[in-house]
Amino acid sequence: MRIGVLTFHSQLNYGGVLQAWALTQALGALGHEVWVVDRWLNARNTLLWGPLKSRSPRAWHRWLVRGLTGCGDAGLLARHVRTVRFVRGRLRLTPFHFCAWEEVAGRDLGVDGLVVGSDQVWHCGDWGEPRPYLLEGAPVGLPAIAYAASFGMAAIPREWVETFRAGLGRFAAIGVREAEGVRLAGELGFRATHVLDPTQLVPAATWRERLGVRRRSGPPRLVCYFLSESPEAAWPALEAFARQAGARVEVLVNDTAVVKTSPGTLARRAAWRLRRVGSPVTIRYAAGPREFVEAFANAQWVLSDSFHALMFASIFGKDVRLLRPVVPARRRMFARIEEFASRYTSGPLLADGVAAALRSLEAGPAVTYNEAALTEARDRSRAWLGAALDSLAPHSKAASAAPLPTRRQD
Numbered sequence: 001m002r003i004g005v006l007t008f009h010s011q012l013n014y015g016g017v018l019q020a021w022a023l024t025q026a027l028g029a030l031g032h033e034v035w036v037v038d039r040w041l042n043a044r045n046t047l048l049w050g051p052l053k054s055r056s057p058r059a060w061h062r063w064l065v066r067g068l069t070g071c072g073d074a075g076l077l078a079r080h081v082r083t084v085r086f087v088r089g090r091l092r093l094t095p096f097h098f099c100a101w102e103e104v105a106g107r108d109l110g111v112d113g114l115v116v117g118s119d120q121v122w123h124c125g126d127w128g129e130p131r132p133y134l135l136e137g138a139p140v141g142l143p144a145i146a147y148a149a150s151f152g153m154a155a156i157p158r159e160w161v162e163t164f165r166a167g168l169g170r171f172a173a174i175g176v177r178e179a180e181g182v183r184l185a186g187e188l189g190f191r192a193t194h195v196l197d198p199t200q201l202v203p204a205a206t207w208r209e210r211l212g213v214r215r216r217s218g219p220p221r222l223v224c225y226f227l228s229e230s231p232e233a234a235w236p237a238l239e240a241f242a243r244q245a246g247a248r249v250e251v252l253v254n255d256t257a258v259v260k261t262s263p264g265t266l267a268r269r270a271a272w273r274l275r276r277v278g279s280p281v282t283i284r285y286a287a288g289p290r291e292f293v294e295a296f297a298n299a300q301w302v303l304s305d306s307f308h309a310l311m312f313a314s315i316f317g318k319d320v321r322l323l324r325p326v327v328p329a330r331r332r333m334f335a336r337i338e339e340f341a342s343r344y345t346s347g348p349l350l351a352d353g354v355a356a357a358l359r360s361l362e363a364g365p366a367v368t369y370n371e372a373a374l375t376e377a378r379d380r381s382r383a384w385l386g387a388a389l390d391s392l393a394p395h396s397k398a399a400s401a402a403p404l405p406t407r408r409q410d
Contacts, residue, residue, distance in 0.1 A: 001032050001033070001112045001113060001362070001392065001393055002032070002033045002034075002035065002047070002110065002111050002112045003027050003032045003033065003034050003035070003111060003112070003113055003114070003115055003389070004035050004036070004037045004094060004109055004111030004113070004114050004115070004135060005020060005023050005024060005027070005028065005034060005035070005036045005037060005111075005114075005115050006037040006114050006115070006116045006117075006121075006132075006144075006248035006383035007020045007023065007036075007116070007118065007119055007121060007133075008020070008041070008111070008119045008120075008121065008261070009020065009036050009038075009087060009091060009115060010038065010039070010040050010041060010045055010047065010048045010087065010097075011047040011048055012047060012048060012079065012080065012083055012307060014225075014252075014253065014254075014289055014292045015119070015199075015306065015307065015311075016085060017083060017086060017285070017289045018289050018292070018293065018308065018309070019118050019119055019197060019198050019206075020036060020091060020119075021086075021090055021091060021289070022090070022197075022198040022199045022201060023115065023118065023147065023148075024036065024091065024199075025119070025201070025202050025206065025210070026198050026201040026202065026382065026385065027115065027385075029382075030382075030385065030386050030389065032389065034092065035091050035092050035094050035110065035111055035286065036091045036092060036094065036095065037094050037109065037111070037114070038093040038094050038096065038097040039097070039098060039099065039132060040098070040099050041099075041379045042099065043099055045097070046196065048080070048083065048084060048087065049080060049084060050076070050077070050080040051077060052080055052081070052084070052286035053081070057366050067083055074285075075285025075286035076286070076287075077283050077400070078285075078286035079285060079286050079287060079288055079384060081288075081325050082286070082287075082289070082290070082291070083230070084286025086288055086289045086290060088148065089202070091409060094109050094110060094111070095109075096111060097295070097384070098335075099132075099315070100126050100132065100137065101132060101135070101136065101137035101138045101139075102137050103183060104138070104139060105139075109139075109142075111138055111142075112143075112392075112393075113143045113144060113145070113147070113389075113392040114131050114135070114138075114142060114143070114144035115137070115144070115145055115147050115274060115389075116144055116146045116147070116149055116171070117133075117146050117147045117149035117150070117175070117177070117198075118143070118147060118148030118150065118177055118197050118198050118255065119148075119149075119150060120147060120150045120151070120333070121133035121149050121150065121326065122134065122149055122150065122151045122152070122164070122167075122181075123151060123153060124156075124157065124160055125148070125152070125153060125157060126332075127221065130160075130163075130167070131163065131167070133149070133167075134164065134166070134167025134168070134170065135165060135167060135170045135171075136153060136163070136165065136166070138170070142308060143172055143392045144170060144171050144172065144319060144392075145171055145172050145173040145174070145388045145389065145391075145392060146171050146173070146174045146176070146387055147175045147195065147198065147388070148175055148176065148177040148195050148196065148197050148381075149174070149175070149176055149177065149181070150177040150181060150197055150336065151173075151175065151176075151178075151180065151181050151184050152332070152333045152336075153332055153333075154180060154332065154335065155184075156184060158186075161188070163194075164188055164244075164269060165188045165189070165303045165345075168185060168188055168190045169190070172192065172388070172391055172392055173193075173388035173391060174190055174191070174192040175192065175193050175194075175195040175384055175385070175388065176192045176193070176194060176195070177194075177196075177197055177336060177382075178335055178336045179194055179339055180336075181194075182194050182338075193384055194279075195380075195381040195384055196377050196378060196381040197307075197308075197311055199308065199311045199312065199315065200311060200314070200315065200374070200377075200381070201378060201379055201382060201385075202315075204297070204315050204316050204317075207293055207315065207316075208297060211293055211294075212290065212370050213288045213290070213293055213294045213297050213298075214294060214297065214298075216294075216298040217300045218248070219246055219247055219248050220245065220246070220247045220248070220300040220301070221247060221248045221249070221250060221295075221298060221299050221300055221301075222238075222241065222245075222247055222248070222249045222250070222299065222300065222301045222302070222303060222361070223249075223250050223252065223254065223295045223299040223301070223302050224238065224249065224250065224251045224278030224302070224303045224304060225251075225252040225254075225292075225302075225303075225304040225306050225309045226251065226252075226253065226254065226304065226305060226306075227254045227304075227305050227306050227330070228305055228323075228325065228326070228330055229305060229323065229354060230325045231253060231283055233354075234251075234354040235281060235333055237354050237355045237358055238251070238281045238354070238358070239279055239281050239335050240358075241358045241361070241362070242279075242280035242281055243280060245361070245362065247248050247280065247300070247301075248280050248281075248282070249280060249281040249282065250282050250295055250299075251281065251282065251283045251284065252282065252284050252287055252292060252295060253284075253285060254306075269319050292312075293312065293366075296309075296312040296313065296315075296316055298314050299316075299318050300319065301318065301319050301320070302318045302320040302321070303320070303323075303354070303357050303358070303361070304320070304321075304322060304323070304409055305322060305323040305325060305330065305338055307333075307336050307340075308344065309322070309338055310322055310340060310341075313367075314340075314344065314345070314374070317369060319361065319366040319367050320340070320349065320367050321348070321349065321350075321351045321357035321358075321360055321361060321367070322337055322349055322350055322351070323350075323352075323353065324350055324351065324352050325353060328369070338350075342376070343370075343373065343377075344369055344370050344373055344374050345367055345368070345369055345370070346367070346368050346369075346370065347365055347366060347367035347368055348360045348365070349367050
């Protein structure tokens with residue numbers, strides 16, 4: 001069957017791009033032809049292309065000046081280029097793009113059914129628009145399942161309840177990434193199954209082989225990936241850890257960290273750039289999705305506040321510390337990390353702040369993984385995905401006027 005994956009693929013975020021690729025690999029391993037539905041998050045696709053889509057000379061001048069003074073903009077531009085190449089080169093995209101399903105009317109996506117997810121495609125309140133991922137306005141008769149879709153919130157706002165109830169009714173089978181999602185779907189009258197994030201369905205050896213991940217030699221490495229933490233504020237502690245442990249530290253930033261961590265003046269940023277010369281701590285603004293995976297594969301330790309950092313640390317068996325969130329929006333999404341930790345890890349995973357996390361890495365013990373439980377959960381998730389897709393096959397051949405099947409709780 002020709003499957004279309006509908007998710008957050010067209011953006012800069014590492015987790016969003018890599019979970020999309022992982023889901024295509026998992027579906028392909030089940031014998032399906034897989035395409036990624038090229039749904040853009042905004043009209044000019046700037047979340048993927050960034051300044052490459054800018055037509056403003058002033059904007060380009062700002063990027064040039066900030067890049068030359070060490071603000072990270074030049075590296076971030078290179079990251080956009082690498083991410084665009086990854087999306088276009090490793091994801092088979094449908095023949096046309098769109099932002100709203102209404103733009104698809106009368107056009108053939110060329111797929112027999114949809115798999116929606118993973119990622120927080122059903123989140124509302126802090127960002128985004130869940131309606132396209134609830135298939136509001138999608139072609140009638142195009143069957144769909146959800147795999148590892150996430151609400152990313154503990155409760156559905158009252159004004160959204162009917163939108164979600166109608167949306168979930170469009171799916172033949174619902175797989176969600178957190179137990180929280182099972183509960184939310186149940187409150188709306190639908191049965192959902194708890195499955196793993198698709199990155200977990202791709203073995204470490206496959207990540208290495210298919211992305212061309214190289215093995216690095218040299219001193220041990222600590223990889224940091226911060227969504228909310230300031231690399232500049234963390235710098236003294238990271239440098240002290242690197243010198244004491246005889247290690248290299250690589251700091252990967254998220255798509256907005258360059259702006260958030262600016263001290264406000266180009267002079268101070270330039271001074272910070274000079275300070276980094278010869279330091280065992282490196283900030284990698286330019287790393288693309290492949291380089292992100294390579295960094296984790298070659299790390300000895302991982303320090304982050306990201307869910308997908310935990311996913312890749314577990315895939316490659318790394319000693320990891322996760323920072324407890326202090327930003328309200330991230331606290332609302334922390335259940336997924338706590339849940340995975342309680343089921344599949346042992347040891348001092350969670351820490352309050354960078355300094356405490358580094359002390360924990362130095363003192364030990366290491367975080368370990370319940371590989372037997374993870375293997376069972378991976379097998380169960382693959383089996384659920386295969387069965388859900390098999391249930392789509394008869395519907396994919398139905399007349400276009402046929403309504404999408406629903407699955408309500410008894």
